[in-house]
Amino acid sequence: KAGVTQTPRYLIKTRGQQVTLSCSPISGHRSVSWYQQTPGQGLQFLFEYFSETQRNKGNFPGRFSGRQFSNSRSEMNVSTLELGDSALYLCASSPSGTVGTIGYTFGSGTRLTVV
Amino acid sequence: QKEVEQNSGPLSVPEGAIASLNCTYSDRGSQSFFWYRQYSGKSPELIMSIYSNGDKEDGRFTAQLNKASQYVSLLIRDSQPSDSATYLCAAQSWGKFQFGAGTQVVVTP
Numbered sequence: 560k561a562g563v564t565q566t567p568r569y570l571i572k573t574r575g576q577q578v579t580l581s582c583s584p585i586s587g588h589r590s591v592s593w594y595q596q597t598p599g600q601g602l603q604f605l606f607e608y609f610s611e612t613q614r615n616k617g618n619f620p621g622r623f624s625g626r627q628f629s630n631s632r633s634e635m636n637v638s639t640l641e642l643g644d645s646a647l648y649l650c651a652s653s654p655s656g657t658v659g660t661i662g663y664t665f666g667s668g669t670r671l672t673v674v
Numbered sequence: 675q676k677e678v679e680q681n682s683g684p685l686s687v688p689e690g691a692i693a694s695l696n697c698t699y700s701d702r703g704s705q706s707f708f709w710y711r712q713y714s715g716k717s718p719e720l721i722m723s724i725y726s727n728g729d730k731e732d733g734r735f736t737a738q739l740n741k742a743s744q745y746v747s748l749l750i751r752d753s754q755p756s757d758s759a760t761y762l763c764a765a766q767s768w769g770k771f772q773f774g775a776g777t778q779v780v781v782t783p
Contacts, residue, residue: 592771602718602762602773615770649717662708662764663771665717 561586563652563666571672577638580669584631584652590614591633592663593625596647605648608633640673647671677701678765680774687757687781693750695777697763700744704765704772707739707746712760712776722748753781 564583572578584591592615593605604617608627625635631652637644647670651663679698687693699707706725710718724730724737724746736749746765750757760776 594773601775604771604773607769662706662720662723662766663718664720665710668717 563588563650563664565648565650565666565669567669568667569670569672571674572640573674574640574642576640577636578640578671580635580637580648580650580671582633582635582650582652582666584633584650585664588652588654588664589631590653591627591631592651592653593633593635594649594651595619596649596668597645602649605635637671642673645671645673677772678763678774680761680763680777682775683778684780685777687750687753687779689753689755689781689783691753693748693753693757693779693781695748695750695761695763695779697746697748697774698744699746699763699765699772701765701767701772702741702744704744704767706766707737708764708766708771709735709737709746709748710762710764710773711757712762714759718762750779753779755781755783757781 566581590609592607595603607615611627622638627633647668649668650666677700709722712718722737724739730737734751738747758781760778762776763774
């Protein structure tokens, strides 16, 4: 059974640019969540999508957005990149309706470096 | 105040000993709790979940939950060098997860 697939694994972008990250959840999983992980802040919740709808949202500025497609694949977009956006971005999937009881399976992450 | 608190460590544990990790949470509405292990440069992997007060054992791992004290712990018995990692505690409340900053565990031969 394939795991959660995130692409690309590494990205280097310049301040002011925008970036799109992709996540393919485990087959059959309909909930996809995104997290930002930095050494100083730990894992910070960005948003969760379920059946193409944003179900939960964290405390990030509007520069961070996401969407989910009908096949449950999700994308996350960050516009007007800042140096502080450098982080590991993790996607996590869970079977529909059971996020609270089963927990997540995380992807390998996308390491974003903003220069 | 962080909603989920963990000692950052490092927690140094001799090989074969018991590692004891602690986690406190502030949201009394939290319904389920999870322990994730994260190796350096890797993504977190789920090792234990617990929803009811008491102990839950899975192999060398035991999770303990005390909702009255808002306290979750993880015991790792017979610690192995491969257990050296950062352990993240997470509390779930109405579909939202809060993660602690993690405790680094170093198992010394």
